[in-house]
Amino acid sequence: MDPNGPGEPVLVPLDRPPGRTQWAFSHAGRSFAVFEVSGDLVVTDAACPHNGGPLADGLVRDGVVTCPWHWYSYELATGRCRTAVGYSLRRYPVVMAGGRPHVALPAVAPARSWSQILREHARQEGQLDHSPSAHLA
Numbered sequence: 001m002d003p004n005g006p007g008e009p010v011l012v013p014l015d016r017p018p019g020r021t022q023w024a025f026s027h028a029g030r031s032f033a034v035f036e037v038s039g040d041l042v043v044t045d046a047a048c049p050h051n052g053g054p055l056a057d058g059l060v061r062d063g064v065v066t067c068p069w070h071w072y073s074y075e076l077a078t079g080r081c082r083t084a085v086g087y088s089l090r091r092y093p094v095v096m097a098g099g100r101p102h103v104a105l106p107a108v109a110p111a112r113s114w115s116q117i118l119r120e121h122a123r124q125e126g127q128l129d130h131s132p133s134a135h136l137a
Contacts, residue, residue: 009104011097014041022065024056028108032092035076037063042076043092043103050087065089 012027014034021036024046031046033056044065048055053069060066064082066073073082074089081087093104112120 010107011102012105014101014103022056035060037076041094041101043094045090048072
């Protein structure tokens with residue numbers, strides 16, 4: 001039973017490693033990066049949107065994280081990429097719960113088996129009009 005209910009965000013505590021101002025953590029098979037910026041915590045996806053570099057290992061200066069692999073830079077306040085158009089960094093809200101910071105992550109959709117996927121596909125195919133007249137213009 002999911003205490004957050006279906007579709008509701010999952011609150012995950014942000015346990016800071018001693019002496020760290022940026023770190024990575026995993027939850028439900030996904031990785032995230034945490035940065036302290038002016039006393040506030042910012043949570044993003046751990047992988048750089050450009051080519052998957054480890055953002056938690058990047059350089060943070062003036063609220064901007066720079067990926068250590070190819071030097072793509074992202075504003076932590078907005079997620080906007082300063083290096084190239086078309087890239088943005090996904091951010092997640094940080095909330096206080098029980099006096100501790102938590103990140104609110106979207107609920108993970110339950111895994112579907114191949115048989116469930118194929119049955120759904122077959123139902124969708126069955127809804128299409130396969131009559132010969134449907135293909136005449």
